[in-house]
Amino acid sequence: MGIALAIFAAVIAVILLIASRFGGRRGDRVVALVFLLPVAVMLAVGLIYPGVLTIINSFYDAPGTSFIGIDNYETIFTSKDQLTVLRNTVIWVVVTPFVATGIGLLYAILVDRARIESLAKAVIFLPMSISFVAASIIWKFVYEYRPDQGNIKQIGLLNQIVVWLGGEPTQWLLETPLNTLFLVVVMIWIQAGFAMTVLSAAIKAIPDDVIEAARLDGVTPWGMFRFVTLPSIRPAVVVVLTTIGIGTLKVFDIVRTMTGGNFDTSVVANEFYSQSFRADNQGLGAALAVLLFILVIPIVVYNIRQLRASEAR
Numbered sequence: 001m002g003i004a005l006a007i008f009a010a011v012i013a014v015i016l017l018i019a020s021r022f023g024g025r026r027g028d029r030v031v032a033l034v035f036l037l038p039v040a041v042m043l044a045v046g047l048i049y050p051g052v053l054t055i056i057n058s059f060y061d062a063p064g065t066s067f068i069g070i071d072n073y074e075t076i077f078t079s080k081d082q083l084t085v086l087r088n089t090v091i092w093v094v095v096t097p098f099v100a101t102g103i104g105l106l107y108a109i110l111v112d113r114a115r116i117e118s119l120a121k122a123v124i125f126l127p128m129s130i131s132f133v134a135a136s137i138i139w140k141f142v143y144e145y146r147p148d149q150g151n152i153k154q155i156g157l158l159n160q161i162v163v164w165l166g167g168e169p170t171q172w173l174l175e176t177p178l179n180t181l182f183l184v185v186v187m188i189w190i191q192a193g194f195a196m197t198v199l200s201a202a203i204k205a206i207p208d209d210v211i212e213a214a215r216l217d218g219v220t221p222w223g224m225f226r227f228v229t230l231p232s233i234r235p236a237v238v239v240v241l242t243t244i245g246i247g248t249l250k251v252f253d254i255v256r257t258m259t260g261g262n263f264d265t266s267v268v269a270n271e272f273y274s275q276s277f278r279a280d281n282q283g284l285g286a287a288l289a290v291l292l293f294i295l296v297i298p299i300v301v302y303n304i305r306q307l308r309a310s311e312a313r
Contacts, residue, residue, distance in 0.1 A: 051293070057286035064282040072287035082271070088180050089267045089295075092187070092251060097244040100188045101237065104195025109225065112203055121200065125193035132190065132253035139186045140258050143172040176264040183265060186254050191247070195240045202236035203229060235306060242303040249295055268292050 061068050076082045104124075111120040127135060144156030148169050154160040159169040173179045206229065214228045230237075252269040259265040261274055268288055276285030 054286045054289050057282055058290050060283045062281040062283055072283045075284060076287060076291060084264050085266050085268060085271045088265060091180055092184055092248050092267060093245060095184050096187050096248045097241045100191040100244055101195045101240050103192040105199050107196045108200035108203055124196055127190045128193040133257050135186055135190055136254045136257035143182060145169055145171045173259055174263050179263055179265050183254055183258055187248060187251060191244045198236055198240050199233060202233035206232045238306045242299050245299050246296055
């Protein structure tokens with residue numbers, strides 16, 4: 001490895017030396033190409049080659065020895081277990097971005113210019129400072145279940161509240177499909193801080209004269225939000241929604257830590273891991289990875305277009 005790096009550095013040095021002899025625009029182009037070369041090599045080795053190889057593997061059987069066409073993709077859209085995975089993924093993508101963005105926006109508006117604004121924002125942003133695994137462990141304790149017996153006390157916060165209200169403790173992570181929604185709550189808890197931070201910055205960027213003009217015109221608080229605040233921060237809202245949406249599509253840690261994908265809670269990213277490394281089904285795992293990549297592309301393209309449109313304004 002060290003020898004290869006030394007040879008690579010020597011080649012670049014030689015090319016730079018030759019480029020310096022040319023001078024002018026031609027030499028600048030050579031220098032630019034030299035500095036772009038490492039990026040191209042890393043993209044080819046770290047992204048393009050694995051991506052192409054994954055696509056090819058998705059058309060092979062579990063051991064990766066026999067070509068079976070689109071059978072793996074048919075399994076994804078026909079198998080009962082895989083349809084459950086797709087259903088759960090849809091629930092995650094539909095619920096998480098909108099609820100997390102809504103909570104973040106509401107919080108950003110409520111604490112804007114308040115006396116304890118810094119403290120209030122720090123509290124809701126705190127979950128962003130811990131890992132998904134740590135957050136999952138915290139919420140696993142919140143959902144913890146103990147049998148309803150006199151000598152056994154509940155240690156899960158949610159079940160303890162239920163008992164205080166006269167209800168029966170429930171195994172929240174075992175009941176389908178509510179268990180998926182309980183996992184979604186963890187992601188919302190984490191991402192609401194991100195949404196609040198970005199949207200709060202966008203709200204503060206609204207010109208004061210626009211706000212004052214609206215108030216002089218007698219605009220109500222709801223009208224202020226609908227006709228002034230929301231249109232002004234629309235690009236930021238789009239960025240937050242798409243960013244959380246991409247992160248939600250790739251969610252793995254929460255599901256793996258809290259349920260392991262059991263009890264009909266698995267999503268595409270977790271199923272890809274399970275099929276590839278636990279069930280040793282390389283073909284189906286690769287197909288799930290390709291599906292995940294395809295699902296992310298439209299969100300990324302939309303995000304880029306929105307950013308370019310906002311910059312054009």
